[in-house]
Structure formats: C-alpha cells, structure tokens
Amino acid sequence: MAATATRSKEVATVEESSLSKVAAKEIGKAIAVALPWFVGMLGFGLASGLHFVLYRPDPGWIAGWASMVTICVLILTAVTYGQSHARGNWGRIHTTASTYLAGMWTVAVIIAGPGHPVIWRLGVVGGVTMALSWNIRTVIRLKGWDQPGAVVDPLAFLFGQGAERAGLAIEAKTTKATAHKVEGEVQLEPGRQTADDLQKKVGYIESGSALPPGSISTSIDPDDASKAKVTVSDPRVMKSPILWPGPAWPGGSIADPIRIGLWQDLDPVEYRIMGHHLQIMGMSGAGKSIGGCWNILGEAITRTDVAVFAADVTKGTQTLGPLAGALHRLETTTEGARAMLRDLQARVKERTSQLAQLGLQKWKPGCGLPYWIIWLEECPDILDAMTDPEMEKFLSLVKALRSGGGTIVLSLQRSDYTQMPTIARGQLAKMCFGVENAADASFGLSEAQQDANARPELWAAKQPGMAFLDAPGIDQGRIAMPMRTYAWGIKDGEFDDELASAAMRNHAAQWPASAKKVDPTTAALSRLSSSPTSAEETGDETEQEDDVPEDVASEYLETDDPDPGVQAGIDDEIPDIDEGEPPWKFAPPGQRMSPEERGAALMKRLQEMWDDGARDFSSGDLRVLWETTDISRAWVQKQLKRLAQAGILGGYDDERQRYLMPERPEVE
Numbered sequence: 001m002a003a004t005a006t007r008s009k010e011v012a013t014v015e016e017s018s019l020s021k022v023a024a025k026e027i028g029k030a031i032a033v034a035l036p037w038f039v040g041m042l043g044f045g046l047a048s049g050l051h052f053v054l055y056r057p058d059p060g061w062i063a064g065w066a067s068m069v070t071i072c073v074l075i076l077t078a079v080t081y082g083q084s085h086a087r088g089n090w091g092r093i094h095t096t097a098s099t100y101l102a103g104m105w106t107v108a109v110i111i112a113g114p115g116h117p118v119i120w121r122l123g124v125v126g127g128v129t130m131a132l133s134w135n136i137r138t139v140i141r142l143k144g145w146d147q148p149g150a151v152v153d154p155l156a157f158l159f160g161q162g163a164e165r166a167g168l169a170i171e172a173k174t175t176k177a178t179a180h181k182v183e184g185e186v187q188l189e190p191g192r193q194t195a196d197d198l199q200k201k202v203g204y205i206e207s208g209s210a211l212p213p214g215s216i217s218t219s220i221d222p223d224d225a226s227k228a229k230v231t232v233s234d235p236r237v238m239k240s241p242i243l244w245p246g247p248a249w250p251g252g253s254i255a256d257p258i259r260i261g262l263w264q265d266l267d268p269v270e271y272r273i274m275g276h277h278l279q280i281m282g283m284s285g286a287g288k289s290i291g292g293c294w295n296i297l298g299e300a301i302t303r304t305d306v307a308v309f310a311a312d313v314t315k316g317t318q319t320l321g322p323l324a325g326a327l328h329r330l331e332t333t334t335e336g337a338r339a340m341l342r343d344l345q346a347r348v349k350e351r352t353s354q355l356a357q358l359g360l361q362k363w364k365p366g367c368g369l370p371y372w373i374i375w376l377e378e379c380p381d382i383l384d385a386m387t388d389p390e391m392e393k394f395l396s397l398v399k400a401l402r403s404g405g406g407t408i409v410l411s412l413q414r415s416d417y418t419q420m421p422t423i424a425r426g427q428l429a430k431m432c433f434g435v436e437n438a439a440d441a442s443f444g445l446s447e448a449q450q451d452a453n454a455r456p457e458l459w460a461a462k463q464p465g466m467a468f469l470d471a472p473g474i475d476q477g478r479i480a481m482p483m484r485t486y487a488w489g490i491k492d493g494e495f496d497d498e499l500a501s502a503a504m505r506n507h508a509a510q511w512p513a514s515a516k517k518v519d520p521t522t523a524a525l526s527r528l529s530s531s532p533t534s535a536e537e538t539g540d541e542t543e544q545e546d547d548v549p550e551d552v553a554s555e556y557l558e559t560d561d562p563d564p565g566v567q568a569g570i571d572d573e574i575p576d577i578d579e580g581e582p583p584w585k586f587a588p589p590g591q592r593m594s595p596e597e598r599g600a601a602l603m604k605r606l607q608e609m610w611d612d613g614a615r616d617f618s619s620g621d622l623r624v625l626w627e628t629t630d631i632s633r634a635w636v637q638k639q640l641k642r643l644a645q646a647g648i649l650g651g652y653d654d655e656r657q658r659y660l661m662p663e664r665p666e667v668e
Contacts, residue, residue, distance in 0.1 A: 255305075
C-alpha cells in the first residue's frame with residue numbers, strides 16, 4: 001500500500017538532450033552576458049556622435065543643448081524607475097542608477113568631446129564597472145538555467161509577465177518546484193500592498209501569463225505581512241476521474257490522516273477528521289455522496305478505534321447501503337434517525353465523564369473509547385422532522401461531542417438558513433463540491449475560502465468529485481486549491497456506478513463493525529447489519545408512515561376548541577382574527593405566547609435570516625413560526641406591514657412579492 005502511495009507521487013522528468021537545444025541554451029546565456037558590453041560600446045558611439053552633431057564653440061549654444069539633453073536624461077531616469085519591475089529595491093536602484101550615470105556621462109561628452117582625457121577614462125572605467133555589475137546580476141538571475149528545461153526562476157518568469165500586465169510591481173521567488181507545481185513567495189511593496197491585494201489580482205496575473213483559470217493559489221505569510229505564499233499548478237490535470245488507490249493506513253487510528261483524493265498539484269489530500277464537525281455541500285450530481293461520504297467513511301472504517309453511526313432517510317440505502325456491514329448503526333427511517341440522535345445525545349455526558357476520570361480534556365487514541373462519527377446524509381430531511389426539544393438536544397450534541405470524542409458530518413445540497421440551523425453551521429468545517437451559482441457557494445464555503453476566491457460554481461455538476469476543503473489541519477495555502485476526490489469505479493475513463501458500488505461492498509466486507517472492540521456504551525447504541533434497519537431490509541413491503549400518532553383524535557383534542565361564535569359561508573371573506581399588537585419592547589418567548597413573545601419570535605427569525613445572508617424574503621420564509629408556535633400566518637403578515645411602515649423593514653417589492661431588508665432588523 002505504501003508503494004502505491006509512493007508511486008502516485010512519482011513524477012517523470014523529461015531531459016533535453018538534443019544538440020540543438022543545448023546549443024540554443026548556451027547561445028542564450030552568452031548573449032545575456034555579452035549584452036551589457038554591447039550596450040556600453042553603443043552608448044559611447046552615440047555620445048560621440050551627439051558631440052559632433054550638437055557641438056559649436058558658442059558657449060550659449062553648448063549650454064542650451066547640454067541643458068536640453070540633461071532634461072532628457074532626467075526624464076529617462078524617472079521612466080526607468082517607474083517602469084522597473086526589478087525583483088527588489090536593489091534591482092530597481094541598479095537599473096535607475098545605470099540610466100542616470102550613462103546619461104550624465106553623455107552630457108559631459110557632448111560638452112567636452114569624447115577625446116577629453118578625463119571624460120574618456122571615466123567612460124572606460126565606469127563602463128567596465130557597469131557592464132560587470134550587469135553580468136553579475138544576469139548570472140545570478142539565470143542560475144536556474146543549469147536545470148533541465150528551466151529558463152529562469154519559474155515564479156519570477158511567470159510573475160514577470162503576468163504581474164506587470166496586471167499592474168503589480170512585485171518580486172516572486174521559487175522555493176520548491178516539481179513537474180506538477182511551483183511553490184514560492186512573493187515580496188509585496190511594504191506598507192502599500194498585502195496578500196489580499198495580490199489575491200484580487202490573481203485572475204489578471206493568470207490572464208497576463210496565459211495560464212488556465214485557477215492555476216494560482218495564494219495565502220498569507222504568517223511571519224511577514226509584506227509577503228505572500230504562492231502555488232502554481234495546472235487545473236486541467238483534474239478533469240478526469242482518479243481511481244481510489246486503497247486505504248492509506250489500514251489498521252491504524254482515526255487520529256491518522258484520511259486520504260480522500262488529490263490536490264490540484266497532485267499531492268494527496270491528507271485530512272484529519274478528529275476534533276471538529278464537518279459540513280459537506282454540493283448540488284445534485286456534484287459527487288458529494290460518492291466523493292465525500294465514500295472516501296471519508298471508506299478510510300474511517302479501516303481504523304480500529306472508530307464507530308460510525310449513519311442515517312439517510314431520503315435515499316435510504318442507495319448511498320450508505322454498500323457500507324452497511326462496516327457501520328455500527330444505519331438508520332433509513334425518520335423515526336429511526338431521530339431515535340439514534342436522541343440515544344447518542346443521552347450518552348455524551350457519560351463519555352465526557354469517562355474521559356475526565358482518565359484526566360483527559362478531550363479524546364485521544366488509546367483512551368479506551370472508540371471515536372464516534374455521526375453521519376447524516378441529506379440532513380435537512382432529518383432536521384426538519386425533529387421537534388423543538390429534539391432540536392435543542394441535537395444542538396447540545398453538536399456542542400458537546402467535540403470534547404466527548406466525536407465528529408458530526410452534515411451532508412446536504414444547500415446550507416441556507418431554511419436547511420441548516422445557524423448555530424450548527426457556525427460549528428462546522430467546510431467541504432464544498434460543485435454548486436449552481438455564487439450565491440449557493442457562499443453557504444458551502446468558509447469566509448476565508450471566499451476571500452481566497454474559491455469558485456465551486458465553475459464546476460456545477462460537470463466535474464463530479466471536485467471540491468474545496470477548509471478544516472483544522474488543512475494548510476491555509478490549500479483551502480482555495482481544488483481537489484479531486486477518488487472514484488471507486490472507472491470504466492473507459494469515466495466513473496462507473498456499478499463498479500463503484502461493487503468495490504465499496506467488497507471493501508466494507510473486509511472491515512466489519514462486528515469485529516471491532518468497543519466500550520459497553522457504544523455496544524448498547526450499535527445496531528449491527530445483522531439487525532434490520534428498515535422495512536425494505538426485512539422484506540416487509542407494507543407502506544409505513546413516520547411519526548403517525550397512535551391516537552389521532554387525542555392529538556387534535558389537545559388544541560383549543562375553535563370559537564363557536566365564528567360562522568362563515570363558503571363565499572364569505574374570512575377576516576383576520578385580532579391576536580393582539582406586539583409592542584416594540586419584546587420579552588423572551590415562552591410556551592403559550594403573549595403578544596410580546598410573538599413579537600420577539602418574529603424579530604429573532606428576521607435577524608436569523610439577515611445573519612444568514614438574506615436581504616429579502618417572502619412571508620413563506622417565516623413558516624417555521626406558524627408551524628412550531630401558536631403564531632398565525634395572518635398575524636405575521638400584519639406585523640410585517642407594521643414593521644415596513646415603521647422603517648424597520650425596507651418596504652415591499654410588489655413585482656417580486658418580497659419584503660426588503662436593507663439593514664439588520666432592530667427594535668429600539
């Protein structure tokens with residue numbers, strides 16, 4: 001297995017061996033060294049020619065032309081300084097000083113003539129010194145020419161072309177180069193530029209260097225704000241599926257890295273899932289289930305100290321079924337998923353107490369407890385089915401499980417405020433596959449990834465398996481670098497569902513959950529594959545409805561009786577029932593809500609939507625209020641009109657039928 005991993009990193013080097021290429025390289029080096037001497041002789045001849053053309057014995061005539069040429073020299077010097085893209089202050093000073101000194105010597109020749117004993121000696125000594133200084137600089141810059149196929153420092157060469165056209169005067173230096181990537185650092189202009197300024201120009205640099213979009217990744221230098229780290233690679237190498245090479249560390253600990261794919265520079269993606277929760281997002285067909293779920297869990301089940309609890313109430317066993325034998329619990333019904341989460345939450349305190357008895361503040365390998373991975377595929381269908389108390393317990397599980405030794409993975413298509421609780425989303429690392437547009441991307445990426453110009457909307461569902469990852473342990477320079485997750489089955493260069501499913505079933509069969517040693521708590525929560533998890537697996541084809549109460553009548557009798565005084569015909573207009581007007585001071589919400597509490601709940605919901613990025617909404621976006629509280633839709637609509645009239649909302653767009661929120665709704 002190690003040999004496989006090593007082979008995936010090997011690169012082939014093509015050496016230039018033809019005589020013509022060797023000769024061309026040597027000729028180019030000779031020309032670069034000889035050029036300053038040629039320019040020096042040309043300058044001596046030009047100065048002499050100007051003397052014979054412009055010189056007259058009239059002092060006024062000489063003074064006038066000397067002044068004119070001096071002005072020209074100063075202009076050329078200023079242009080040299082402004083246009084110089086030398087890699088640092090020394091280079092700029094050298095270039096500018098060369099122009100100025102050569103120009104002033106030319107003025108002296110015009111006045112005194114090339115035969116003046118002092119002037120021509122200064123020309124020879126100064127010219128030789130200047131030519132040698134340029135030779136030294138050239139040799140240093142061309143030191144990379146001795147490497148096969150190299151012309152100059154790769155980053156200096158690229159940024160010398162692209163950065164100049166993008167309007168940046170920066171210094172780039174290569175620190176590492178392979179056949180697939182170039183790493184280096186960029187020296188920015190101190191006090192005037194930051195890594196953010198460079199990031200905003202990356203697209204222009206790629207354009208100026210004729211590179212494919214997405215070739216350049218940048219990140220800050222943690223030690224120097226005037227520098228940035230840069231990686232240049234070829235995004236086109238990721239266009240084809242990459243076959244799964246097998247588990248990276250079978251029989252190891254979940255604390256060891258999980259290898260889930262290749263970065264764009266063809267280094268393996270080594271991700272440690274411990275100590276944080278993860279959101280996986282991507283549109284249908286983008287590969288989040290096979291690329292994300294199968295690669296992470298496919299590695300996790302090979303580790304000896306992990307137990308996986310998984311649920312998918314939307315697709316049943318389609319995604320998780322091939323893994324079933326290696327999972328400690330798999331739920332495919334809504335009630336089963338809710339029960340699993342309730343059971344897990346009830347045991348978290350027990351786990352943290354056990355860790356405390358061992359003197360541990362968090363889980364560590366060898367502590368005697370298996371690490372828990374709780375995987376919720378298509379999680380909105382699970383979260384939506386939860387009651388308010390269940391949701392509170394789930395959020396408590398999210399908060400407590402990190403120190404209790406577990407990771408929750410929430411996989412979904414769009415993580416907006418209607419699909420994901422805000423407090424949960426703030427606890428999650430981000431893995432984002434292709435999405436439909438930039439607005440969707442904002443829900444799947446971290447702020448740092450967005451600032452670094454990660455753009456999963458460019459893939460959509462056209463390159464399944466492509467993703468960005470920002471999680472603890474991932475180098476800052478890679479959070480906006482594309483990766484391609486492994487494909488489990490490839491036929492004729494394309495992903496093949498049948499081959500992939502067969503490969504996963506065979507793999508999972510080699511790592512059965514029943515063979516792992518777990519603590520009594522984990523064993524009590526487990527439902528191994530020998531136990532049915534759905535009617536589909538037991539052969540019971542009777543259609544079942546989730547969450548149907550045994551006594552339907554009692555459920556309705558728990559609500560208040562309707563007002564017998566309210567009578568209406570079938571064609572009568574139904575008036576709004578006055579439920580009270582909330583004041584502008586709100587109290588915390590309660591079980592039976594007063595007008596103040598209703599107002600507080602409404603404002604809280606509006607602020608949640610604003611914080612999640614919404615700047616307009618329809619009344620339907622507030623349906624959670626009348627579905628989970630005693631607030632009616634008619635009351636909500638009435639209060640929205642009042643808030644708009646009071647200027648707390650920005651009004652109502654009749655054409656789009658949406659309320660506007662130009663600012664975060666606040667009540668004084």
